[in-house]
Amino acid sequence: MIGRLNHVAIAVPDLDAAAALYRSALGASVSNPLPLPEHGVTVVFVALPNSKIELMSPLGAASPIKSFLDRNPGGGMHHLCFEVEDILAARDTLLAQGARMIGTGTPQVGAHGLPVLFLHPKDFNGTLIELEECAKSSE
Ligand SMILES: CC[C@@H](C(=O)O)C(=O)SCCNC(=O)CCNC(=O)[C@H](O)C(C)(C)COP(=O)(O)OP(=O)(O)OC[C@H]1O[C@@H](n2cnc3c(N)ncnc32)[C@H](O)[C@@H]1OP(=O)(O)O
Ligand SMILES: [Co+2]
Numbered sequence: 001m002i003g004r005l006n007h008v009a010i011a012v013p014d015l016d017a018a019a020a021l022y023r024s025a026l027g028a029s030v031s032n033p034l035p036l037p038e039h040g041v042t043v044v045f046v047a048l049p050n051s052k053i054e055l056m057s058p059l060g061a062a063s064p065i066k067s068f069l070d071r072n073p074g075g076g077m078h079h080l081c082f083e084v085e086d087i088l089a090a091r092d093t094l095l096a097q098g099a100r101m102i103g104t105g106t107p108q109v110g111a112h113g114l115p116v117l118f119l120h121p122k123d124f125n126g127t128l129i130e131l132e133e134c135a136k137s138s139e
Pocket of ligand 2 (some may be wrong): 081130
């Protein structure tokens, strides 16, 4: 069911400092900050040859990454995002196997303008999983 690794997300306390670190220390290409109030985060994407890193900092008092950063004040790996061709079919297959969606289970529009869903970390070996619906890769 799952396709390519779309991104690895890292929660950071200081987005500008994290973006500068990836640019200067690793020589990476880093996008401009994108505030996503509907998701409670501001993100930048680090472009890699085979995937992306999503650096995120909290936006607003109800940010879903606030508790995570309280527990990990220096930042840390927050979620993996896998591509799927049909997010509703993927959701229904997972629900039938007992996996829990975060929230209502209705896909939301993510940072790339595509439908996304989150699966509870307790059902995936302590790892929060994001699914993003992407057209089938030509690779
Ligand atoms: C920008 C859009 C989009 C994209 O297109 O890429 C994004 O990526 S948005 C990213 C931010 N949004 C989300 O992550 C939405 C889904 N996540 C959530 O709603 C919350 O993060 C959460 C999964 C519900 C957890 O919220 P939290 O406040 O931390 O809940 P708890 O404190 O009650 O924790 C419960 C339990 O789960 C463990 N936990 C929490 N987060 C993680 C994590 N990222 N990875 C692994 N485990 C996690 C936490 O430690 C608790 O465990 P116990 O203490 O053992 O109960
Ligand atoms: Co993400």
